[in-house]
Amino acid sequence: MPAVDPDHGMHHSRTMPEELLIFSVLSRAILDLFGPVGLTSTKEEAQQAKRDALLFLTKKSGAWAKRRNDLCDAIGFDGDNVRARVIQVLEGDSTALATYDGRRELTQVAQARELWEREKSQSKRRKSTPTPKPQPRPRHAVTRYADVRRHIMPLLMQPRTFKDLIIETQGDVSDTTIREVLRNAVAKGEVTNEDNTYLLVSVPETAVAASAG
DSSP: OOOOOTTTTTOTTSOOHHHHHHHHHHHHHHHHHHSOOOSOSSHHHHHHHHHHHHHHHHOSSSHHHHHHHHHHHHTTOOHHHHHHHHHHHHTTOGGGGTTOTTGGGOOOHHHHHHHHHHHHHHHHHHHHSOOOOOOOOOOOSBOSHHHHHHHHHHHTTSOEEHHHHHHHTTTOBOHHHHHHHHHHHHHHTSEEEETTEEEETTSOTHHHHHHHO
8 A cells, every 4th residue: 555645736745946045044044153264255145144044043123133033933833932042142141052953064153253242332332322413504794685785786797607696705704695686686677597697787898798708
């Protein structure tokens, strides 16, 4: 009589390929953190792989934590519990590795603990460094329309661009009000605007040519 598969058509007792892949990812992260890093060509790449594994396994929130928890959920693991057990080892208690099948390969626990301490120190420094407050925009000394007009109109005895006016007034005059003065003066026919170069109408056109030359 041929053997009968009790789970024929269901296979709940078998590990699906997707689950095997997730187990492989989690195991690789643990090995990269606590053991030798594989598939790297340089020391820098190995160090980065070890740090990535540390962040993946220990971050409490953010993208690394979400990725870990999503993978753990897919195979019925508690991602927070995995994190807690890894941190337990990093904090000096290696008993959490007692049930790990590949524990004989975890030969760099001391290096992982050093990396963990450095990461904690950097995190504390980032938290203790105050965020610089935005510097308030300096207030212009001259803002009233009439005062700005008195500053700007004499300057237009020669052709000037808006940038020229800002430089001539050394930033002391409100640029918003300068634009308003120019706009109104052009509308009233007091000032011409050719290619964003402004000039008093009363000034002979030869001044424009002289300036261009």
